[in-house]
Amino acid sequence: MYSQELLKPDGRKLTLYSRFPIDEGIVAPSPSNEKVAANPHLRWHPLRGEWVAYASHRQGRTFMPPPQYNPLAPTSDPEFPTELPQGRYDIAVFDNRFPSMSIAAHDPPASIVETLPANGTCEVVVFTQDPQTALSLLEVDRLDLLLQVWGDRTSKAPPQIQYVLPFENRGVEVGVTLHHPHGQIYSYPFVPPVPARMLECQRAYYQQHNSSLLPDLIQQEIAASERVIYLDEYAIAFVPVCARYPYEVWIAPIAPVATFNDLSVEQRFALAKALKTVTLKYDGLWNRPFPYLMAWFQAPIDSKPHPEFQLHAEFYPPLRTKDRLKYLAGTELAAGMFANDTLPEEKAKELQAVVVNIETPVKL
Template sequence: MLYIQDLTKTDGRSLTLYSRRPIPRGLEAPSPDREPLTANPHLRWHPLRGEWVAYAAYRQGRTFMPPPEYNPLAPTTDPKNPTELPEGDYDIAVFDNRFPSLSLSAHDPPPSIVDTLPAAGKCEVVVFTQNPKVTLATLTLDHMELLFEVWGERTRALAANRGIKYVLPFENKGVEVGVTLHHPHGQIYAYPFVPPVPQRMNSHEAAHYRSTGQPLLQELILAELKDGARLLYRGEHAVSFVPAWARYPYEVWVAPIQAVPEFAKLRPEVRADLARALKTTLLKYDGLWQRSFPYLMAWYQAPSDGEPHPESHLHAEFYPPYRSSDRLKFLAGTELAAGMFANDALPEQKARELQDVAVSL
């Protein structure tokens, strides 16, 4: 059972609470600042790359490494120093980002020599738990399943706006990837277009489906299962593996074995096994060097255009910044300038390192 409570913050932003248990009524939605932030981001067209770039100069003032005694993502305990969340019995919270790169209220972009548009989308913060001392890896399997349900519910809610074409949940973990708040949380970006990476991915998936009648990633996963050399988790319904085409040394993908286009379409048994695959991956990361492992985790799903997408295959991609225990993988000339990744290690080698890490769920 998923219990949901919608609230409005003192500065006008929305807050939604989720729980496996009934959520107490009468909770008030606090905000660190009672005055609403005027967010008016805009897009400029990159004519040579054929893609949009978002501009939101006010994001320079967003919260950066606050002192330990003030955690803006923890529940409010002192009404004189409100945080983003209320006290109360709930499991996961989602609220509008105070410093969004995309905003549904965006309007009147400034003139430029290139095409411009209002950056009309939405940016949300997903607080995984009230406990600041845990990570996604240490959450219970049931809590992970709840998170999948929340991502699905948020995708549905955001896609109800006809201007939203793609919903991307992700998590940045660790200072190495630019995290400014250590409380376990992720974000959701809802775009007014399908961004370049998922658009290119979906284009290849659609072409393959038209020619074969089969989802591309599903075929690749079946090949990975048959090969077995790069598998980290193999369940009845879900899998975790270092892909044969990995661009990062410790890149890992997590997915249902059979193609599911989006979170909301996950059957309960698939969602449960996907949680086991995700937790196994995260524990192996942390156990590799016996420390909390940084990464970018992105969940790709079907476009939110109201059309069926049998070619799409929900999955997570992990991009860890390290190439060894003490060396970062920097994106340099060939990656940034040419768009071709150069991996310093074979996927099979890195998969063996992660396979050797014993974990207990």
């Protein structure tokens, strides 16, 4: 993997990644030359025992781009620079222009609860220069590179960072209006509530069984087989027995692996194949781009080994039928207990029935 770090005129970082050497002399553009001066802060939520991030962004200069303007495509009209340059590269990562967290944040307001500067990072990850494609249609090798990029961003996290979470929000149903294939990486100066809970559950299991929770569950999923969507020697994708969303799917290495950077070459390539299979099956299910939130959970960054924590992806699709949303309401958002009107076994059957070929993808 080759990479090149650049600086945008507004002070934000841009890193280009490729399988091939990247041209020297690429200059990083930005839609605006105005210095990004985000100063988000955190407030402590005493009733839930968690941090909430606050950022109020002033809109920059009046910017009236042409209708086809796509900030994630390589700049074609120098009068309307995008976030990305022309040139040969595969994947690009840059600092979000309107971040919820920023390493430069400082002097949080005094309040009746504890406050802190929101010293995290919010990065945008552009999967390809082609605005018309999708994660499911990228080559397995590109997905493999993406897994490497996620690992690289984890290694390069600033010293304040304790948790790095790559995710993709896909589809208007989850609020995404920009369809150029891209994801995000949020890096937190603390371990946020959900991974913290996962850590706690996996730690308790490890102490009790001297064995890792998710790899053990995966062995049981393999033995049961009825919920498995993809399986090879190194990786698995399955509708988990405890799915909270009707079409929830998890992807994981089969052996214990704590972080992206702990993956073997074989494991990483197998995860890429599993990822392609799952996203192709999703898009094939109803022959429409399938909306989802995809999140990759890994162990926290704290210089301790984490044999208990299993790297894995969880997909939370907002649809329960082709055109019906599963709304999160009273029991999910207020109580925290999910109610699923379908059985994971039934939904797994539907996804198993979608035939895909990860070698010869079809255009959406």
